[in-house]
Amino acid sequence: QVQVVESGGGSVQAGGSLRLSCAxxxxxxxxxxxxxxxxxxxxxxxxxxxxxxxxxxxxYDFSVEGRFTVxxxxxxxxxxxxxxxxxxxxxxxxxxxxxxxxxxxxxAAYVEKWGQGTQVTVSS
Numbered sequence: 001q002v003q004v005v006e007s008g009g010g011s012v013q014a015g016g017s018l019r020l021s022c023a024x025x026x027x028x029x030x031x032x033x034x035x036x037x038x039x040x041x042x043x044x045x046x047x048x049x050x051x052x053x054x055x056x057x058x059x060y061d062f063s064v065e066g067r068f069t070v071x072x073x074x075x076x077x078x079x080x081x082x083x084x085x086x087x088x089x090x091x092x093x094x095x096x097x098x099x100x101x102x103x104x105x106x107x108a109a110y111v112e113k114w115g116q117g118t119q120v121t122v123s124s
Protein backbone atom coordinates (compact mmCIF):
# COMPACT_ATOMS: atom_id res chain seq x y z
CA GLN A 1 0.00 0.00 0.00
CA VAL A 2 1.25 3.46 -0.88
CA GLN A 3 2.39 5.62 2.02
CA VAL A 4 3.26 9.29 1.70
CA VAL A 5 4.87 11.72 4.12
CA GLU A 6 4.88 15.42 3.25
CA SER A 7 7.29 18.00 4.64
CA GLY A 8 8.75 21.40 3.91
CA GLY A 9 5.83 23.67 4.68
CA GLY A 10 6.14 26.84 6.68
CA SER A 11 5.29 30.51 6.92
CA VAL A 12 6.60 32.95 4.34
CA GLN A 13 5.82 36.42 3.13
CA ALA A 14 4.20 37.05 -0.22
CA GLY A 15 6.73 36.72 -3.00
CA GLY A 16 8.75 34.13 -1.14
CA SER A 17 9.50 30.52 -2.00
CA LEU A 18 9.14 27.12 -0.43
CA ARG A 19 10.03 23.61 -1.55
CA LEU A 20 7.73 20.84 -0.44
CA SER A 21 8.93 17.24 -0.27
CA CYS A 22 7.02 14.00 -0.30
CA ALA A 23 8.59 10.68 0.68
CA UNK A 24 6.73 7.85 -1.00
CA UNK A 25 6.80 4.15 -0.25
CA UNK A 26 4.88 1.21 -1.65
CA UNK A 27 4.72 2.59 -5.17
CA UNK A 28 4.00 0.08 -7.95
CA UNK A 29 6.87 -0.51 -10.40
CA UNK A 30 5.25 1.76 -12.99
CA UNK A 31 3.11 4.38 -11.27
CA UNK A 32 0.67 6.18 -13.54
CA UNK A 33 0.94 9.58 -11.93
CA UNK A 34 1.83 11.50 -8.81
CA UNK A 35 0.20 14.71 -7.76
CA UNK A 36 0.06 17.57 -5.31
CA UNK A 37 -3.23 18.77 -3.87
CA UNK A 38 -4.07 21.51 -1.40
CA UNK A 39 -6.94 22.37 0.88
CA UNK A 40 -7.54 25.83 2.22
CA UNK A 41 -9.62 26.37 5.33
CA UNK A 42 -13.29 25.91 4.53
CA UNK A 43 -12.66 24.86 0.94
CA UNK A 44 -12.52 21.59 -0.94
CA UNK A 45 -9.28 19.81 -1.66
CA UNK A 46 -8.05 20.79 -5.10
CA UNK A 47 -5.38 19.56 -7.46
CA UNK A 48 -2.31 21.78 -7.77
CA UNK A 49 -0.01 19.78 -10.03
CA UNK A 50 0.12 16.35 -11.64
CA UNK A 51 3.10 14.50 -13.05
CA UNK A 52 2.29 11.71 -15.49
CA UNK A 53 5.23 9.37 -15.05
CA UNK A 54 5.29 7.43 -18.34
CA UNK A 55 4.60 10.54 -20.44
CA UNK A 56 7.06 12.62 -18.40
CA UNK A 57 4.60 15.51 -18.56
CA UNK A 58 3.29 17.74 -15.83
CA UNK A 59 0.11 19.77 -15.60
CA TYR A 60 -0.76 22.59 -13.26
CA ASP A 61 -3.82 24.38 -12.03
CA PHE A 62 -4.08 27.75 -13.76
CA SER A 63 -3.68 29.53 -10.41
CA VAL A 64 -0.12 28.20 -9.98
CA GLU A 65 0.99 27.87 -13.61
CA GLY A 66 4.39 29.49 -14.06
CA ARG A 67 5.04 29.72 -10.30
CA PHE A 68 5.04 26.10 -9.14
CA THR A 69 7.12 23.22 -10.49
CA VAL A 70 6.66 19.54 -9.69
CA UNK A 71 9.64 17.21 -9.90
CA UNK A 72 10.51 13.67 -8.93
CA UNK A 73 13.57 11.75 -7.80
CA UNK A 74 12.61 8.18 -8.63
CA UNK A 75 15.80 6.71 -7.12
CA UNK A 76 15.03 8.33 -3.76
CA UNK A 77 11.25 7.80 -4.00
CA UNK A 78 10.69 11.51 -3.56
CA UNK A 79 8.26 14.00 -5.09
CA UNK A 80 8.85 17.73 -4.82
CA UNK A 81 6.89 20.91 -5.34
CA UNK A 82 8.93 24.07 -5.84
CA UNK A 83 6.73 27.07 -5.09
CA UNK A 84 7.89 30.53 -6.11
CA UNK A 85 6.24 33.95 -6.03
CA UNK A 86 3.92 32.75 -3.32
CA UNK A 87 0.67 34.60 -2.73
CA UNK A 88 -1.60 34.75 0.32
CA UNK A 89 -4.17 32.73 -1.62
CA UNK A 90 -1.66 29.84 -1.74
CA UNK A 91 -2.17 29.40 2.00
CA UNK A 92 -3.40 25.84 2.54
CA UNK A 93 -2.52 22.37 3.73
CA UNK A 94 -0.63 20.65 0.94
CA UNK A 95 -0.84 16.92 0.25
CA UNK A 96 0.90 14.63 -2.18
CA UNK A 97 -0.73 11.59 -3.72
CA UNK A 98 0.19 8.54 -5.74
CA UNK A 99 -3.25 7.30 -6.79
CA UNK A 100 -3.96 3.92 -8.35
CA UNK A 101 -6.98 5.27 -10.19
CA UNK A 102 -6.37 7.57 -13.15
CA UNK A 103 -9.10 9.95 -11.96
CA UNK A 104 -7.11 10.41 -8.76
CA UNK A 105 -4.45 12.24 -10.79
CA UNK A 106 -6.67 15.32 -10.78
CA UNK A 107 -9.66 14.56 -8.57
CA ALA A 108 -9.18 14.25 -4.81
CA ALA A 109 -12.29 12.09 -4.49
CA TYR A 110 -10.45 9.23 -6.22
CA VAL A 111 -7.26 9.29 -4.12
CA GLU A 112 -7.20 6.24 -1.89
CA LYS A 113 -4.53 7.25 0.59
CA TRP A 114 -3.57 10.60 2.05
CA GLY A 115 -0.68 11.66 4.24
CA GLN A 116 -0.81 14.18 7.06
CA GLY A 117 -0.06 17.07 4.76
CA THR A 118 2.20 20.06 5.33
CA GLN A 119 0.93 23.56 6.10
CA VAL A 120 1.88 26.51 3.94
CA THR A 121 1.02 29.98 5.18
CA VAL A 122 1.71 33.06 3.08
CA SER A 123 1.33 36.48 4.66
CA SER A 124 0.83 39.71 2.77
